[in-house]
Amino acid sequence: MARPSERLRTLFGTRHGLALLGRTYAVQFGVLAGTAQLVLAFWPGLALVRWPAFLGIAALAFAAAIVLARPRDRVSRDFTHPDFTVTVEVGDLFDRTCHLVVGFTDTFDTDTADEALVARRSVQGQFLHRVHSGDVALLDALLEDALAQVSPVGRETRETKRIGKLVRYPVGTVAVLKDSQRSYFCAAYGRLNNDLATSCSTEQLWSGLAQLWETIRLHGYRDEVAMPITGSDLARINNMDHASLLKMILLSFVAHARARGVCRSLTVVVHPRDYYRIDMLELGVFLRSL
Known part of the structure; x- marks a missing residue:
């Protein structure tokens, strides 16, 4: 979860935070000042020193405002026609028990041995180690079965791509891995270049x-689905930061959910280390505008 210091940074360091x-x-100042006037109306003989009373009310109002306006770790909105819910919350994607979306590249590489292909701390790396106990061969076999009906768009040689898999699938391909409890939607969101x-x-x-929503x-x-901010492990996607990527995901999902229906609930999970990258106050405003 987000630390208090990160919440206050969002509150004091953003336009939406300061406005709220x-x-x-x-x-709060109006409520406290009105209460003080009522007290004086009922007890006119009560002695109140003007400036200390004013400063006390101002201080109490400011403290109450910070408590009430501080950013939350979760924003959500329920939609109707059709009914579905969209939520953004800070947490651990793999703590959830619903269907999960996991980002891959077009080669569906999985090996985290030296982290040249896949970073162990990435969502993809955690998927290997936390869901498949680090068994690369098992995960590769499951992906191969899921991609059996997908036509590759190319094949590299070991001279052009020094490590990892050589077969390329279309960007946007989604391999569906299923177990007895849920499905994992492995989405190829980008191309792994030969470097x-x-x-x-x-x-x-x-x-x-x-393609993912379809x-x-x-x-x-129609069950609940959770996903990370797809593509956020990249430094940039056409100069898009975490907040822009998140808004694109939300906008795309809502548009498709309204048109054809996707699932009853989508939760985008923000890793705690990325909390400071997301203005949760602004995000709440954006979500309500959809």
């Missing part, structure tokens, strides 16, 4: 999200 703090302070750096354009991500619609049985 100002509005909340004005309301082992990942690239993805805004257009590719938008198109890939559309796959979830077909295989998710």
